Amino acid sequence: MHAIRLHAFGPAENLTYEPVEDPRPGPGQVRIAVRAAGVHLLDAALREGMPGGPANEPAALPTVPGREVAGVVESLGEGVADLWLGKRVVAHLGFVPGGYAELAVTEVERLHEIPGNLDFAEAVAMIGTGRTAMGILQFAELGPESVVVVPAAAGGIGTLLVQYAKNAGATVVGLAGGPEKTARVEAAGADLAVDYKDPAWPAKVRAHLGGRAATVVFDGVGGDIAREAVALLGPGGRHIVFGWSGEGIREGGPYLVDGVSEQVLGPVMLGKAGGTDPVRTLELRALTEAAAGRLTPAVQRFPLREAAAAHRALESRGTIGKVVLEP
Numbered sequence: 001m002h003a004i005r006l007h008a009f010g011p012a013e014n015l016t017y018e019p020v021e022d023p024r025p026g027p028g029q030v031r032i033a034v035r036a037a038g039v040h041l042l043d044a045a046l047r048e049g050m051p052g053g054p055a056n057e058p059a060a061l062p063t064v065p066g067r068e069v070a071g072v073v074e075s076l077g078e079g080v081a082d083l084w085l086g087k088r089v090v091a092h093l094g095f096v097p098g099g100y101a102e103l104a105v106t107e108v109e110r111l112h113e114i115p116g117n118l119d120f121a122e123a124v125a126m127i128g129t130g131r132t133a134m135g136i137l138q139f140a141e142l143g144p145e146s147v148v149v150v151p152a153a154a155g156g157i158g159t160l161l162v163q164y165a166k167n168a169g170a171t172v173v174g175l176a177g178g179p180e181k182t183a184r185v186e187a188a189g190a191d192l193a194v195d196y197k198d199p200a201w202p203a204k205v206r207a208h209l210g211g212r213a214a215t216v217v218f219d220g221v222g223g224d225i226a227r228e229a230v231a232l233l234g235p236g237g238r239h240i241v242f243g244w245s246g247e248g249i250r251e252g253g254p255y256l257v258d259g260v261s262e263q264v265l266g267p268v269m270l271g272k273a274g275g276t277d278p279v280r281t282l283e284l285r286a287l288t289e290a291a292a293g294r295l296t297p298a299v300q301r302f303p304l305r306e307a308a309a310a311h312r313a314l315e316s317r318g319t320i321g322k323v324v325l326e327p
Contacts, residue, residue, distance in 0.1 A: 002327070003101035004307040007062045009049035012311035015100075017304065020064070023098065023105040025077035030084055030108050032091070035120035037099040037304070038068030038128045039323040041245060044311050053095040065307075066099025066325070068092050068128040069106075070120040080108050088114040090123040092131070092283065100307055102327045112283060115291035122290065125297035125322035129156035130286030131279070133295075135269035136242050137164055139262060140216045146170035149205070149214045149229050151221040152245065153190060154181035156322035159298040161218050162188045167294055171212070173205050175225065177317060184298065184320050202228045213237065221245055226255040233260065240264055245317075299324050 003020045025031045042052070043065050049058045059065075070090040076082070091110040098104050114123045136157070142148065148165040152158045153174030165172045166189040174190035176182045177197050185193035192208045194201045213234025219226045222244025230239050239261040256263075270278040289295040298321025302310040306325075313319045 001102040002304070003064045003098075004066070004304065004325075005062050005064055006047055006059075009047065009058065009061070012044070012047070012308040012315070015047065015065070015308045015311065017307070020101070022103055023101075025075055025080075025105050027078040028080060028107055028109075029077040029105050030073045030080055030089075030111065031075035031077075032069055032071040032089060032104050032106065033074045034069050034071040034099070034102055034104050034327055036070045036124045036301075037066045037101070037104075037325040037327075038124045039066070039302075039307070039310050039314060039325060040068070040128060041243075041314060043067075044315050047311065059097065064098045064101050066097060066101070066104075067094065068124050069099045069104045070114060070124040070127070071104070073111075074103075077108075084108060084111070087111075088120070088123075090114050090120075090127045090287075092127050092279070100304065100325055102304070112287055115287060117293070118287075118290055121299045121301060121322075121324040121326065122297050123287070124324055125156060125299055126286040126290045126295075127283055129322045130160060130290065130295065130297060131282040132242070132269075133157050133160040133164070134282045134285040134289070135273060136161065136218060136240060136264055138269070138272045139240050139264050140218075140238065142168035142170045142216070144169035146216060147173075147209065147212055147214045149173045149175070149217045149232055150190075151175045151196070151217070151219055151225050151229055153185040153188070153193070154298070154320050155220070156298065157220060157242070158218075159184070159188050159321055160295050162190050163295050164289075166190070171209070173208070173214070175201065175229070181320055188298070196225050196228075202232065205232060216240060218242070219244075222255055230255065230257055230260065238262060242269075297322055301326055303327075 174185035
């Protein structure tokens with residue numbers, strides 16, 4: 001098979017498309033013929049040598065990056081029921097890399113069968129990005145009285161937050177960079193889509209709201225955009241922080257306000273989901289919302305061999321929606 005391999009930490013150009021040995025499924029595992037592999041901003045940080053995983057160490061090299069895959073089960077390990085063979089499935093591989101490839105191996109308990117109305121790229125968007133969106137939304141009870149501001153609203157998570165908030169009857173303001181992205185935000189259902197590159201964007205939001213204050217800011221950006229968005233909140237408003245891509249994934253923290261800001265990353269998000277397997281709980285919620293047509297992920301597709309280009313586009317904020325590699 002072919003895969004993307006990383007032999008040395010560094011820039012996107014270090015991702016190389018090359019032939020590698022086919023992986024073999026062990027006991028309790030399946031091998032998936034990959035049709036779509038998710039790309040995450042975290043992948044870029046790990047590519048540069050950021051520690052990660054249970055041991056909080058840089059990845060062992062060489063490695064095949066990627067932790068989100070969708071495809072068809074084409075081989076079974078010992079002890080796996082025959083019913084899985086030929087199924088359209090999606091899975092998050094956890095801390096084990098290997099997704100940027102034509103074939104990937106994972107444990108059968110990680111699999112979800114893909115609903116018939118979703119394609120592979122949409123399914124892989126929901127298993128990672130959709131799961132995160134479901135986790136974030138646990139921290140805000142949205143309804144017709146809500147006024148929601150979503151920075152980076154053209155991104156994979158942002159698009160889903162906009163759609164969910166509109167489904168709940170909220171007034172939604174989506175922020176994005178440039179006319180192409182703001183058009184996508186408007187198409188996703190936002191009541192107002194504004195370009196955060198325009199210094200006057202906060203004034204435009206206030207004018208549109210006509211004296212109403214924001215009740216929730218869903219913030220995965222941080223930095224100056226977050227500062228301006230938080231200033232739109234009224235008394236009792238909430239700044240729900242799930243990242244700070246605008247300040248760099250490894251730099252300082254996001255802009256936080258005592259009594260207003262709440263970080264919902266990692267254990268906090270999973271603790272809220274509860275149950276014996278909170279990760280799977282959120283994955284099922286995401287896939288259910290997409291299967292019902294209530295959420296439609298935005299996807300930007302790249303050929304597998306162009307993984308380096310996909311990373312460059314993602315890091316330069318030049319993408320719209322979830323970035324997916326297709327072999």
